[in-house]
Amino acid sequence: MLKRERVVLAGLAGLALVATAAFLGLNLRGDLAFALQLRGVRLLALVLVAVAVAASTVTFQTVTANRILTPAIMGLDALYAFGQTALVFGLGAYGFATLDPRLKFAGESALMLGMALALFLPLLRARMDVTLMLLSGVVLGVLFRSLSALVIRLVDPTAFAAIQGATFASFNVIRSDLLAIAGVVTVVSVAAIWRARHALDVLALGSDPATGLGLDWRRSAVGLLALTALLVAVSTALVGPVVFLGLFVVAVAERLVDTRRHTVLLPAAALVGVVILVGGQALLQHGLGGEGALGIVVEFLGGVVFLALLISEARR
Numbered sequence: 001m002l003k004r005e006r007v008v009l010a011g012l013a014g015l016a017l018v019a020t021a022a023f024l025g026l027n028l029r030g031d032l033a034f035a036l037q038l039r040g041v042r043l044l045a046l047v048l049v050a051v052a053v054a055a056s057t058v059t060f061q062t063v064t065a066n067r068i069l070t071p072a073i074m075g076l077d078a079l080y081a082f083g084q085t086a087l088v089f090g091l092g093a094y095g096f097a098t099l100d101p102r103l104k105f106a107g108e109s110a111l112m113l114g115m116a117l118a119l120f121l122p123l124l125r126a127r128m129d130v131t132l133m134l135l136s137g138v139v140l141g142v143l144f145r146s147l148s149a150l151v152i153r154l155v156d157p158t159a160f161a162a163i164q165g166a167t168f169a170s171f172n173v174i175r176s177d178l179l180a181i182a183g184v185v186t187v188v189s190v191a192a193i194w195r196a197r198h199a200l201d202v203l204a205l206g207s208d209p210a211t212g213l214g215l216d217w218r219r220s221a222v223g224l225l226a227l228t229a230l231l232v233a234v235s236t237a238l239v240g241p242v243v244f245l246g247l248f249v250v251a252v253a254e255r256l257v258d259t260r261r262h263t264v265l266l267p268a269a270a271l272v273g274v275v276i277l278v279g280g281q282a283l284l285q286h287g288l289g290g291e292g293a294l295g296i297v298v299e300f301l302g303g304v305v306f307l308a309l310l311i312s313e314a315r316r
Contacts (some may be wrong), residue, residue, distance in 0.1 A: 005264045008256050012271035019279035026282060045179055046281060048186050049235045049242075050249070050273030055190045056231035057246030058262065058269050062204050063221045063228075064134065067254075070246045071232045074119065074134070075141025076112050077241035080233075082144040083111055085151045085163050093162040105178050109185070109233040115140070116229030117222075182234045189227045189234075196224060197262040204260060245298050248305050249273040 023046075024039050060071045087104075088096045119133050119140075152163060193200075199220055202210045210217045235242060253269040254260065280297065 005257050005259065009264070009267060009271065012256070012268060012275065016271050016274045016278070019275050019282060023278050023282035023285075041179065042281075043278065044183070045238050046277045047274055048179070048182055049238050050277045051190055051270045052186050052231040052235045053242060053246045054249050054253070054269035054273040055193050055266060056228040056235075057250045058266055059193055059200065059224050060228050060246075061250065062200050062260075062262070063224055065204070065206060067251075068247070069134070070243065071228050072141075072241070072243045072246075074116065074137035074229075075139075075144060076115065076137075076229060076232050077236060077243060078141040078144035078148070079112055079115055080108060080236045080241055082148045082151075083108055085148045088159050088162050089151050089155055093158045096159075096162055101178055102181060105181060105233075105237045108237055109230065112233045112236075113226065113229050116226060178237055182238055185230055185234050189230050192227055193224065194266065196220070197266060200224070200262040201260075242298070244301075244305070245273075245276075248298065248301055249276060251305050252276075 020043060023043055024036060028035050056071050061067050061069055087099070091099065119136055152160060155163065199215060202213055202215050203217065203220060203224075205213075207217045210220075249272050250265075250269050253265060253272045256272070257264050257268045259265065276298065284297075
């Protein structure tokens with residue numbers, strides 16, 4: 001690791017610690033132990049989301065050899081939204097609210113992983129290339145969004161409010177009851193991706209060069225994309241669908257470290273995610289009195305970054 005890269009990572013780690021201290025320490029009142037416990041739970045959820053989104057986006061961009069794509073392009077977020085909509089439609093707002101969150105999370109994760117594998121396994125069997133896989137994901141995403149829109153028109157206002165709350169990203173209301181299982185899935189998936197960081201460097205060369213270097217490109221790609229789907233399931237279960245957060249985080253991290261080597265890029269992207277989510281939530285919640293929604297700000301900035309990347313790619 002180069003000296004400049006170590007300095008950048010150390011600086012990002014310092015900023016992450018400052019953001020964490022600000023999130024935990026600003027405007028503490030009343031029972032300090034209770035307040036710190038409550039904020040600690042939310043902090044853990046924000047860190048899990050930041051790490052999951054960063055790792056999944058870096059992995060997805062490497063496998064697809066495209067720096068302007070995110071896992072959301074596969075339609076997984078649309079599938080999540082359709083699943084929430086269908087549950088509210090079938091169970092009603094009260095039934096949806098009383099559903100066991102662990103059972104719900106397991107079902108959502110299985111559904112998203114099943115869709116991902118349905119798209120990725122033909123790739124392993126050499127029947128589909130990455131471009132066709134991405135196109136299939138886009139089409140399925142449009143289908144699920146259309147079905148969600150149709151179902152929304154059929155529900156009553158109470159059920160509509162429940163659907164709105166379940167399908168829009170919110171960093172103010174975090175599913176803390178899912179932290180244990182989300183933490184286990186995130187740690188295991190990120191650890192597997194970290195172990196494969198050198199294989200990711202080889203995968204970034206393309207299928208033919210990677211195969212020539214002795215790597216089973218298709219099997220590695222499918223396994224890593226399955227891990228990506230699990231991480232997407234974790235982030236969406238905790239805060240809801242986030243489309244441009246990963247793109248924003250990875251684009252910033254890549255420009256800071258100025259490399260695509262995954263030994264550097266993976267921790268840099270995770271630290272940038274922590275700084276943005278934890279620091280942004282601390283600023284909005286404690287500095288501005290809760291005026292503003294972090295999810296809207298992040299998605300707006302991510303959309304701007306997406307347009308900037310499109311323009312820069314078009315000029316090459």
